[in-house]
Amino acid sequence: xxxxxxxxxxxxxxxxxxxxxxxxxxxPDHAMYVAHLKAMNAGxxxxxxxxxxxxxxxxxxxxxxxxxxxxxxxxxxxxHFHGFANGQPASCPTAVADANHDGIVDLIETGNTSGTTxxxxxxxxxxxxxxxxTYPKADARGAYHYHQTVSxxxxxxxxxxxxxxxxxxxxKRVVYIHGVPASPALPPTVASLxxxxxxxxxxxxxxxxxxxxxxxxx
Ligand SMILES: [Cu+2]
Numbered sequence: 090x091x092x093x094x095x096x097x098x099x100x101x102x103x104x105x106x107x108x109x110x111x112x113x114x115x116x117p118d119h120a121m122y123v124a125h126l127k128a129m130n131a132g133x134x135x136x137x138x139x140x141x142x143x144x145x146x147x148x149x150x151x152x153x154x155x156x157x158x159x160x161x162x163x164x165x166x167x168x169h170f171h172g173f174a175n176g177q178p179a180s181c182p183t184a185v186a187d188a189n190h191d192g193i194v195d196l197i198e199t200g201n202t203s204g205t206t207x208x209x210x211x212x213x214x215x216x217x218x219x220x221x222x223t224y225p226k227a228d229a230r231g232a233y234h235y236h237q238t239v240s241x242x243x244x245x246x247x248x249x250x251x252x253x254x255x256x257x258x259x260x261k262r263v264v265y266i267h268g269v270p271a272s273p274a275l276p277p278t279v280a281s282l283x284x285x286x287x288x289x290x291x292x293x294x295x296x297x298x299x300x301x302x303x304x305x306x307x
Pocket of ligand 1: 265
């Protein structure tokens with residue numbers, strides 16, 4: 090076998106290896122994404138909120154599964170993925186994001202690294218009604234398990250209306266868990282969105298969404 094043959098074989102092997110990945114990337118019929126949630130503003134929550142969010146795409150079904158521990162107990166927790174409407178990859182903020190140095194990274198201060206609120210993990214994610222959704226409530230021990238399956242087509246359609254030109258692009262987004270009890274009141278320097286109380290939107294955990302190898306289906 091001469092060098093030309095070897096080269097041809099390498100090309101064929103390359104095509105065989107690369108082509109399936111290219112196809113999967115364009116239309117992921119089966120894909121899995123995970124975000125490991127790390128605590129934010131732990132001094133304010135008097136705990137350490139951790140957990141994991143999983144997104145499993147199976148045909149037209151997107152299953153969103155969020156498990157949270159150590160969150161403020163008996164409290165409703167807003168949860169979403171946030172991202173940039175220009176397609177820039179989002180990341181979770183560090184303490185440096187605390188622009189007004191009040192010791193708390195509030196929702197507004199997450200904007201530089203994480204963009205804007207996009208899809209709610211509430212009772213109707215595809216409805217994308219962030220402010221009026223029904224969100225999960227942590228139990229007396231600060232834990233909850235959220236599990237919801239939505240139509241990929243329905244979610245993508247609503248998403249494209251809200252963010253023209255954007256695709257879901259889960260691996261460019263971050264998951265946020267929000268919410269501390271209304272009392273004791275947060276310092277007045279903690280900002281929120283419009284009329285929504287800062288206690289509702291205060292970020293308590295964040296995790297960047299990454300694509301992971303889905304289990305092979307036989
Ligand atoms: Cu959010």
